[in-house]
Structures are given as structure tokens and as C-alpha cells.
Amino acid sequence: MSEPGPTSPVPASADDGATYGVAKTALVGKSKADLEGLAVALGEKRFRGSQLAKWIYEKATTSFDHMDDLPLAFRQTLAREFALSPLTVADHRRSTDGVDKILVHNGDHQVYECVLLPYDDRVSCCISSQVGCPMGCTFCATGLGGFDRNLTTSEIVGQYLLLQALSPTRVSHVVFMGMGEPLLNLENLLSAISLLHDEVGLSHRHMTVSTVGLVPQIRELARHKLPIHLALSLHSPFDDVRNRLMPVNHKWPVAEVVAALKDYQVATGRKVTYEYLLIKEVTDTPEQAEALARLVRGNPCVVNLIPFNWVDTGQGFQRPSRDRVTAFRRVLESRGVNVVERVERGHDIAAACGQLAGQHVGRFANRRPLSVRD
Numbered sequence: 001m002s003e004p005g006p007t008s009p010v011p012a013s014a015d016d017g018a019t020y021g022v023a024k025t026a027l028v029g030k031s032k033a034d035l036e037g038l039a040v041a042l043g044e045k046r047f048r049g050s051q052l053a054k055w056i057y058e059k060a061t062t063s064f065d066h067m068d069d070l071p072l073a074f075r076q077t078l079a080r081e082f083a084l085s086p087l088t089v090a091d092h093r094r095s096t097d098g099v100d101k102i103l104v105h106n107g108d109h110q111v112y113e114c115v116l117l118p119y120d121d122r123v124s125c126c127i128s129s130q131v132g133c134p135m136g137c138t139f140c141a142t143g144l145g146g147f148d149r150n151l152t153t154s155e156i157v158g159q160y161l162l163l164q165a166l167s168p169t170r171v172s173h174v175v176f177m178g179m180g181e182p183l184l185n186l187e188n189l190l191s192a193i194s195l196l197h198d199e200v201g202l203s204h205r206h207m208t209v210s211t212v213g214l215v216p217q218i219r220e221l222a223r224h225k226l227p228i229h230l231a232l233s234l235h236s237p238f239d240d241v242r243n244r245l246m247p248v249n250h251k252w253p254v255a256e257v258v259a260a261l262k263d264y265q266v267a268t269g270r271k272v273t274y275e276y277l278l279i280k281e282v283t284d285t286p287e288q289a290e291a292l293a294r295l296v297r298g299n300p301c302v303v304n305l306i307p308f309n310w311v312d313t314g315q316g317f318q319r320p321s322r323d324r325v326t327a328f329r330r331v332l333e334s335r336g337v338n339v340v341e342r343v344e345r346g347h348d349i350a351a352a353c354g355q356l357a358g359q360h361v362g363r364f365a366n367r368r369p370l371s372v373r374d
């Protein structure tokens with residue numbers, strides 16, 4: 001594979017336009033049973049559908065031409081009638097530290113992002129669940145752009161497969177932390193999780209859902225008892241600060257959402273993560289470090305510190321100094337809290353959520369801001 005330049009297209013997904021088209025129904029998103037039924041409906045044996053599922057989900061193939069154990073006539077019929085994926089690449093950037101960020105669309109003006117993150121011990125990806133986001137977090141580039149719609153199951157799984165096609169090694173971890181609030185799209189999220197588990201073969205334990213704290217949906221997810229890792233974007237233990245950062249806090253304040261998270265941990269047996277954005281003199285004060293330590297005490301959890309990745313949202317938010325980050329961390333650790341600090345990557349390609357899409361908003365999007373306070 002040639003090394004893409006800063007804005008070169010994704011070779012694995014570009015195909016010839018025949019399979020990554022927009023007008024035809026996409027096969028990505030259909031279960032193996034659906035594909036077996038489709039094969040029979042097209043006059044083939046049922047097991048041909050099973051072979052098709054392997055090509056789509058296990059091999060992440062990008063063209064019907066590659067499916068060389070399927071009869072040519074069947075492949076030709078499929079190529080005529082269907083697309084493999086609904087996604088078309090609008091932009092692809094590779095950072096100097098190996099992160100690939102891809103902006104996709106479905107032939108319309110609505111763009112969304114997915115990111116491939118290779119680490120020493122695994123390859124992970126971050127995928128979107130909505131086009132834009134209605135949650136209106138005041139530190140977030142996506143929140144600035146407003147909301148278009150929920151992504152379909154096909155579009156969610158399609159992002160994973162697009163990134164898997166790009167990666168030379170297995171993409172073993174999926175984080176639902178791209179554009180949008182995944183729990184606002186719970187039905188399609190659960191279908192996507194089911195396909196990624198059942199057809200692609202990913203472990204639930206390697207999937208992370210990140211939420212701003214929608215309490216009823218957290219409790220609904222807990223009822224499924226899937227060992228999925230849940231991450232809460234907390235960002236402050238104080239309601240007045242969190243209200244300023246995240247309108248959702250007016251509806252479900254800190255105590256309520258943390259109680260839901262603790263119940264999720266008990267129901268699933270999984271350690272939860274509290275994402276904590278450090279914004280200079282807004283969320284990084286010693287008082288908040290102390291209050292955070294008290295809040296999560298006794299709960300099997302990790303606090304993930306994220307120094308603010310500067311984006312101008314008109315709030316004047318600033319990144320804290322290294323000394324302030326270290327001081328905050330020390331308070332937590334001295335109170336026995338498990339702390340990690342996010343290793344930031346992809347700075348040179350606008351890798352923070354919504355930044356790349358934000359650069360395309362003028363070209364592609366016409367979004368409407370919504371309020372979750374009502």
C-alpha cells in the first residue's frame with residue numbers, strides 16, 4: 001500500500017465506485033441470516049450467503065470482484081443490484097504519528113468522521129453514531145455544527161469495515177466516541193454492536209461506548225448485560241461548571257448520572273471510565289480534583305484525563321499547563337483513584353472530534369442546532 005499524503009483518498013475503499021456507491025441498497029448492515037435469505041432469493045444455495053457474509057465482515061472486502069469463491073454470475077448480479085457499503089470517502093488524512101482520519105458521506109451533503117488508531121499492542125478505531133450532534137457541549141467542534149440525523153446500522157458498521165480495509169492488521173477495538181451521542185441512537189447502536197460481535201467476531205469487552213450521561217439510556221444499556229465498556233464524559237464534579245460545559249447536565253445532574261454509572265458497573269461487572277477534560281481554570285482546579293476523588297470513591301473505575309485540545313468554540317477555553325495537569329493528577333492518585341492520561345495523537349490532521357468535519361461544514365452541511373434541555 002502506498003503511503004497516503006495528507007489528503008489522499010483511502011485506497012482500500014475507493015474501489016471503482018460500483019460497490020461503494022450510494023444509489024443501491026448496501027449489503028453492509030445485513031446479518032448472515034439476511035444474506036443467506038438474499039442468496040436463496042437470487043436463486044443460489046443458502047451457503048452462498050454465508051460465504052458472502054465472510055467476505056463482507058471477516059475479510060472487509062471492498063469489491064465483489066474479490067469474492068473469488070462465489071460464482072461469477074452471482075457476483076455480477078450482486079454488483080448490479082447492490083452496493084457493498086453505503087459510504088463514500090470525502091477526505092482522508094494520515095497524521096505523522098500514524099493516525100488515519102476519514103471523512104465519509106453517502107452521496108449527500110452530510111459528512112461524518114471515523115479514525116483508525118494503531119497502538120503498539122492493538123489497533124483501535126473511533127466511529128461516529130450521528131451526523132453532527134444535538135448535545136451542544138460548549139467545548140466541542142461537533143457540538144458547534146448542530147445535528148443532522150442518526151446514522152443507520154449499515155453506516156455505523158460501514159465505518160469499521162472501511163477502517164479495517166485500510167489497516168494491515170486486525171482492528172480489534174471499537175470506540176463509539178466519534179461524532180454524536182451514541183445513546184441517542186441506541187437501537188442502531190445495539191444492532192451495530194451485534195453485527196460487530198456476531199459477524200465480524202469482535203469481543204464485547206473490546207467495545208467502548210462513550211456518553212455525556214443520558215441516564216435512561218445508560219440504564220437501558222445496562223439491562224442488556226453486555227460486557228461493553230462504558231465511558232462517561234464527566235468533565236467536572238460540580239453541577240454549575242458542568243452546566244456551563246454540557247447542557248445535558250441540566251436534565252441529569254452529576255449525582256444522578258454517576259449513580260447510573262455505578263449501577264451499570266454492578267450490572268455488567270465492567271470497570272467504568274470517567275472522561276475528564278482539563279480546561280485551564282475551568283475544570284482543572286484543586287477543589288474539583290478533591291471533589292472528583294470523593295465522587296468516584298469505592299467505584300471500580302478509571303479517570304481518564306484529557307488536556308483540552310484547543311478548538312475555538314467562542315468560550316475562551318484554554319489548554320492547561322503541564323504543571324496544572326500534573327497537580328490535578330497527583331491529587332487523584334493521592335486519594336487512591338486510578339488515573340490515566342490520554343495520549344494525544346493526530347494533532348496535525350484535526351483529529352479531535354468534529355474538527356475535520358468542521359472544515360467541511362461550509363461545503364457539505366446545513367445543520368440545525370438542537371437543545372437537550374427541554
Ligand code: SF4
Pocket residue numbers: 133134135136137140141142143144178179180181212353
Ligand atoms: S462532546 Fe460528544 S456529545 Fe458533546 S457535542 Fe461533542 S459529539 Fe456531541
